Amino acid sequence: MTAPAPGSERRIALIAVGPREYTAVELDGEDREVERTPLAAEQFAGWVSSVEAADGPRWIIRSAGEVYATLLRDGVRLGRSHDLVLCHAILRDTASVASPLAPSAAWERREPMTAAPSLFDVFDDDSGDDAVDGALEQYRAQRRVLSASADGRLTLLCAAESAGGLIAEEMRIAGLPWDEGVHDAILTATLGTRPVAGGLPSHMVELGDRVRALLDDQTLHLDSQPKLLRALHRVGVNAESTSRWELSEHDHPVIEPLLAYKKLSRLLSANGWTWLSEWVRDGRFRPVYIPGGVVTGRWASAGGGALQLPRSLRPAVRADPGWTLVVADVAQLEPRMLAAMSSDEAMARAARGSDLYAGVVDSGAVATREEAKYAVLGAMYGATTGDSGRLVPRLRQVYPRAMALVDAAARTGEDGGIVSTWLGRSSPRPSAEWMRLQSEATDADADPAVVALARRRARDWGRFTRNFVVQGTAAEWSLIWLAEIRHRLQQIPEVFTVAEASGPFARVPHLAFFLHDEVILHVPQEHAEAAAAAVRDAAAVATTRLFGSFPIDVPLDLRIAESAAK
């Protein structure tokens, strides 16, 4: 990000050619090879570090997971990169340019490594000069696609995505500061006394006994959905499922303790003591982030359920002594993106200030904030029935441009077409199965059931493409926000207090957590205000990068606190 003018920045490919053995290739302005430097394991980190300090080049890498984790363990941080795997995923088959990148299996993302890599896992295809030549060839192909797209949006997207690749590795190394004592106290207060060997915590035992007594079955296994359902039917609760939503509709004394039991059961199995011992080490939760892991460009995660941490555990996120957290999130990011993408000035006016839903009420479209929320979500998700679906047409009156954008995206999807985000990430093609069903349904003598099914599937896909453009653009805003935060944090000097942690982030403010539209920074107390300013400035820059001078507010809810609890 904040790249020098194209051509003026130094670019060096850093390619693995063996176990911890690399080749660096310097390129000139026309992507021609200038110099090839073999780097053995013992000189690798030192060489990269000195070049980084001297020039801050853009490092062309296969993927951050491949080279950056190693460097970080040696204390070396990179400024800028071009991540070939992440950019390949964006540029292959993209509908945003006339001649997209040819897909290549060699540049697909590899499964996240769950076990330690063996020699053969990492270097199974190419090694030595073949690997280097292959990488250079892929890079040049990607550059050709980028230079053919005149407006620079894809270039911005690739730069941001690559920065995301670096950030994901950094956050994993740094970790989220996690107070095991606080977590344990929450578990004990909620679930009851921790069982000594096997068994359930005390509150769950009590609730379970109550439920079994009320269902008149002392041996009922509450975790078995079919058995529980049969037991409920026996006492006259004729539910079709055991979901919370449906159970709460029924009136029976068993419902209250059963729902309470389910709530506790969820906490125990998802984030109980087992999770704590498995995922928190030395006061840090270290999830595996997968940038671009969702089709829309959102990040995914693997292991630890990083993106599903229950709000109730947020008090366990606590800064080290002498440090603090900067916690920031955006309210209603997606509808704000929609207003800007569609240049809908009426919707942008409603988005002025911190509560877009209040603005929608003020516009007269709906009567209450609750209705505004359902209407806006329904518009972006494609609701057609229920409270939400009923309210959507009112938005169409007040915000015709915004609605036209999502409606068009839905229509394109229903027709089997491809839609793109603001910066040009394309939606996937519908499956061959989907296409076959659609063409089958157009036959003159098509079975009415097939026609109905095809219609339903078409609408399903239309809702996906409708949401894709908005969710994907929101992901782009967040990615630029992240990259700009990181860039600004790098300007803040390190501290020389004794740190709790070790590693490359022990003395510097750093990103510690990211969740779609929310960040948590872990910073030395003396730099809290500077870090908060970095977060705010970065948000403003992200908005301008995407939408220029179009007047759209993207306000942050930001606080500096010892704990991430609300």
Added chain:
DNA sequence: ATTGTGTGCGCG
């Protein structure tokens, strides 16, 4: 014994 599928629920 492992692998796949359905259910339910946490997050945005």
Added chain:
DNA sequence: AAAGCGCGCACACAAT
């Protein structure tokens, strides 16, 4: 049992 998008994970149970 959600209506209305995108995920990951645990558990039970069926299939292999």
